[in-house]
Amino acid sequence: MNKLQSSNWFMALQIGVIGGIAAILLSLVGMVEEFAKRDIVAGVIEMGQTLILIALLATGYFAARRSPSTGSFLRIIEGGVAGATAGLLLWLLVQSIAPLDLRTIFLNASPALIKILTFGKEGAAALGLMLVLGALGGLAGALVQILPGRYSNATVQALAWVALLGLLQDLIRVTLLNLPTIGDALQWMFGSRNEKGLSILGAVVVFVVVAGMSVLRSGQSSRLQTRLRALPAASQQAVRWISLALLAAIILYLPNVLGSYLSQVSNQVGLFLLMGLGLNIVVGFAGLLDLGYVAFFAIGAYVMGVLTTNAIGPQAGQIVYGPQMTFWQALPIAVLVSVIAGVILGIPVLNIRGDYLAIVTLGFGEIIRILAGSDFLKPYIGGSQGIVQVAKSNIGGIDFHSPQKLYYVILAGILLAAFVSWRLRDSRVGRAWKALREDEDVAQAMGIHLVSTKLMAFATGAAFAGLSGAIFASQIGSIYPHSFKLLVSINVLALIIVGGMGSLPGVFVGALILVGLPELLREFSEYRLLIYGALLIIMMLTRPEGFLPEATRRQELHEELGPEGELLPEAPKLQDETNPAP
Amino acid sequence: MLKRAFERFTVTDLFMWITGGAIVALVVVGSIATLRTGTYTARHWFDFFIFGLAQGSIYALIALGYTLVYGILRMINFAHSEVFMSGAYIGYFVATSFNRSGFLDKNPLFALLVVLAVAMLTSVTVAVLLERIAYRSLRRAPRLVPLITAIGASFFLQETFRTLFGSQSKAYPDVDILKGTVSLSGDFVIQKIQILVIIAAGLLMASLYFYVMRTRAGKAMRAVSEDKDTAALMGIDVDAIIVRTFVLGAAAAGAGGMLYSLMFRQINAYMGFVPGIKAFTAAVLGGIGNLPGAMLGSLFLGIFESVGPILFLDGLGVAAPYQLKDVIAFTMLVLVLIFRPTGLLGERLATTKA
Numbered sequence: 001m002n003k004l005q006s007s008n009w010f011m012a013l014q015i016g017v018i019g020g021i022a023a024i025l026l027s028l029v030g031m032v033e034e035f036a037k038r039d040i041v042a043g044v045i046e047m048g049q050t051l052i053l054i055a056l057l058a059t060g061y062f063a064a065r066r067s068p069s070t071g072s073f074l075r076i077i078e079g080g081v082a083g084a085t086a087g088l089l090l091w092l093l094v095q096s097i098a099p100l101d102l103r104t105i106f107l108n109a110s111p112a113l114i115k116i117l118t119f120g121k122e123g124a125a126a127l128g129l130m131l132v133l134g135a136l137g138g139l140a141g142a143l144v145q146i147l148p149g150r151y152s153n154a155t156v157q158a159l160a161w162v163a164l165l166g167l168l169q170d171l172i173r174v175t176l177l178n179l180p181t182i183g184d185a186l187q188w189m190f191g192s193r194n195e196k197g198l199s200i201l202g203a204v205v206v207f208v209v210v211a212g213m214s215v216l217r218s219g220q221s222s223r224l225q226t227r228l229r230a231l232p233a234a235s236q237q238a239v240r241w242i243s244l245a246l247l248a249a250i251i252l253y254l255p256n257v258l259g260s261y262l263s264q265v266s267n268q269v270g271l272f273l274l275m276g277l278g279l280n281i282v283v284g285f286a287g288l289l290d291l292g293y294v295a296f297f298a299i300g301a302y303v304m305g306v307l308t309t310n311a312i313g314p315q316a317g318q319i320v321y322g323p324q325m326t327f328w329q330a331l332p333i334a335v336l337v338s339v340i341a342g343v344i345l346g347i348p349v350l351n352i353r354g355d356y357l358a359i360v361t362l363g364f365g366e367i368i369r370i371l372a373g374s375d376f377l378k379p380y381i382g383g384s385q386g387i388v389q390v391a392k393s394n395i396g397g398i399d400f401h402s403p404q405k406l407y408y409v410i411l412a413g414i415l416l417a418a419f420v421s422w423r424l425r426d427s428r429v430g431r432a433w434k435a436l437r438e439d440e441d442v443a444q445a446m447g448i449h450l451v452s453t454k455l456m457a458f459a460t461g462a463a464f465a466g467l468s469g470a471i472f473a474s475q476i477g478s479i480y481p482h483s484f485k486l487l488v489s490i491n492v493l494a495l496i497i498v499g500g501m502g503s504l505p506g507v508f509v510g511a512l513i514l515v516g517l518p519e520l521l522r523e524f525s526e527y528r529l530l531i532y533g534a535l536l537i538i539m540m541l542t543r544p545e546g547f548l549p550e551a552t553r554r555q556e557l558h559e560e561l562g563p564e565g566e567l568l569p570e571a572p573k574l575q576d577e578t579n580p581a582p
Numbered sequence: 583m584l585k586r587a588f589e590r591f592t593v594t595d596l597f598m599w600i601t602g603g604a605i606v607a608l609v610v611v612g613s614i615a616t617l618r619t620g621t622y623t624a625r626h627w628f629d630f631f632i633f634g635l636a637q638g639s640i641y642a643l644i645a646l647g648y649t650l651v652y653g654i655l656r657m658i659n660f661a662h663s664e665v666f667m668s669g670a671y672i673g674y675f676v677a678t679s680f681n682r683s684g685f686l687d688k689n690p691l692f693a694l695l696v697v698l699a700v701a702m703l704t705s706v707t708v709a710v711l712l713e714r715i716a717y718r719s720l721r722r723a724p725r726l727v728p729l730i731t732a733i734g735a736s737f738f739l740q741e742t743f744r745t746l747f748g749s750q751s752k753a754y755p756d757v758d759i760l761k762g763t764v765s766l767s768g769d770f771v772i773q774k775i776q777i778l779v780i781i782a783a784g785l786l787m788a789s790l791y792f793y794v795m796r797t798r799a800g801k802a803m804r805a806v807s808e809d810k811d812t813a814a815l816m817g818i819d820v821d822a823i824i825v826r827t828f829v830l831g832a833a834a835a836g837a838g839g840m841l842y843s844l845m846f847r848q849i850n851a852y853m854g855f856v857p858g859i860k861a862f863t864a865a866v867l868g869g870i871g872n873l874p875g876a877m878l879g880s881l882f883l884g885i886f887e888s889v890g891p892i893l894f895l896d897g898l899g900v901a902a903p904y905q906l907k908d909v910i911a912f913t914m915l916v917l918v919l920i921f922r923p924t925g926l927l928g929e930r931l932a933t934t935k936a
Binding site for chain 1: 592594597598601657658660675715716719720723724725726727728729730731733734735736737738739740741742745746747748859862863866900903905906908909912913915916919920923
């Protein structure tokens, strides 16, 4: 018994140390200090402290979850011990910064960081405070783990909403100004004019409302669905149409509410969404991991640039030849050239599989970027100085250049791409892609023509990326090679993985989270790739199918359902199509 | 017979042969044109060659890690370039502190050995953590999953180092004994640092080769790479062997990182990316999973890339051909995978599924 007890505490200490290291890392990479500028609840807590708090909560949560003991009370205490350990480590960090002169190596180990971590206290008071806060965080985390799922979900959701609203408060405020009556009515939620973040009252109200709704809904959501399903078919159809129409109206009206800055953000999301839909076909449907996807984006942008630019001549910043087309003339050509490039780059890699494909496509992406920036092609595509004065889109003399107007161009592109993806998904080609993804040899044995199927995937993916690139060039008005780095490909890959590979709604959610949020929270931009990297690892370890997975994918990645469950509904269909009865 | 071969020849084959032929023709025409102009003397070519050899030795140290891990796990350790970078980075901090205390000037040989040891140790730590946290639980997962994890890990490490230590490139301290050149005969001179890099890399590679081929532990590694399950039945601890593989590859990469920073004297968080891709190319070129192949491929790639841009492109009137050296390396990777997926010495792996 005694031995078991001691191993319990050892486990708690171990997790506490891991949590402490995570918190130290968060502090030293500078996130804590950088995010400290964002208040969440005015005068109470800011984002930097929230990060540490999240680390402590997670420490307590995992300590309670991994704990071998059975009693709830013991597990909560262990969570507290783990949290206190993490707090102790943070205190050690704070203590060692000055004597070891850590700042010469870790640039972010600044006095400001120390102040945030210790709340301005010194000596024993700081140690006491950090231990107590660590223990409290750990206890709270453990408590969340112990509570029944319904309540712990509600708590986590409510906290997440408070954090989100607090983070985005300045944007919400600006948007609310456009809607005077509602805006005035909601003013109490936020801190006074010169404060950021929610007011204390606002935070409490948001927490209570979200938590309450979550607890209620966990019992009721199924009831709503059954009620809907009980309606006659015609009414069900009507409900679906009405909600669809409502959604369409909101999407169409959105730019009027958003204003210039938010429209720009949503355009950025839209362009990545368009690329995500394309890469979703290549990676998600056909299982071909393409890391050079940015090449097609670049090709679309460069074709648009070369065809429409007015800066033609021998001087610096000009290119020697260009037909000076309009946006709409150049757009189909840009897409077409991207498709051709997709096929041309696809042919050499037809026989290359898996990991090798990833590296070779990455090489292609780099080749395109290096060529774009080289002096060799400078007279034709501008070299490192890029191409300026790219045409803007307009229809019948109406300029479509302002972000609010361009929104509709991008929206049209997305609708087209989403429609094409949706129709292709269950078509013969779509099913061939999926067969390819599952097993290339078997797919070939079933009579699928590998060459045309693979090239079709590359070409469709390239078309969407080219479209996105062409609109991007026109939106910015000038293109430079450094816009087409590898990290664009990684960004797109991350968004379809987070959303769920092969799932269309997943692409939308992924783009909103991974492109929208960092655009809104400028502080994030510094840590964007860091967070993406961590996100990719965590997603693959815990939820490889993504947040909104495609049904077959989910089954495939969770073995308990067995391999037959996913293959049976598809295999007969494939045979019917490829060997039609005479 | 001929007719059958003709029937099996598809349009895509035709396209690839035409592309390959065009590139070879370009190389030949370009080389002849460059050599005929005579802008570059034998001394220039010798310099390019030695530089390429030194560069290739460093690639070889990195490529060993790719090849070892691929041989055992059938997985491209995408984050290996960051293992290389981390060694160089921490080595830099030790080197600067030695430089500041004067130890580097007083006792340069010993100081450099300590820096080397620290660099190797850092890389080993990073690689072992990587294996434990990111790869171990995914060994039986579908192929894309560990690859995406590795890509994520690569970016995570890169950005962690950048944000921890700052985005600016850092200059490596001077080491006085490595300055200057050694003259062979007449015009032909070699920089001391290049000699050091080539010799050190050669020694490390030889000892690694000896370890894998001649010792009992190396035999266990080769057994695991043949067949994990059977090796486990023979009483080999597969997990321990995999960790050991990562350790060996990382140690070589760490040493490579230290030599690389001595040679180029610039440190930043993104320094691993390009050498990493090149080393992978070299490993494929030599035949992945094959140790001598990786070394041979790396030396070849290093020389090719150093001599190539001038030799192939300068005569064709391409402006600033040196900017295109990465294009040459990547093109070579693609051509090798298309026309000789087995590499120079290896087995056919690129198109089979492991």
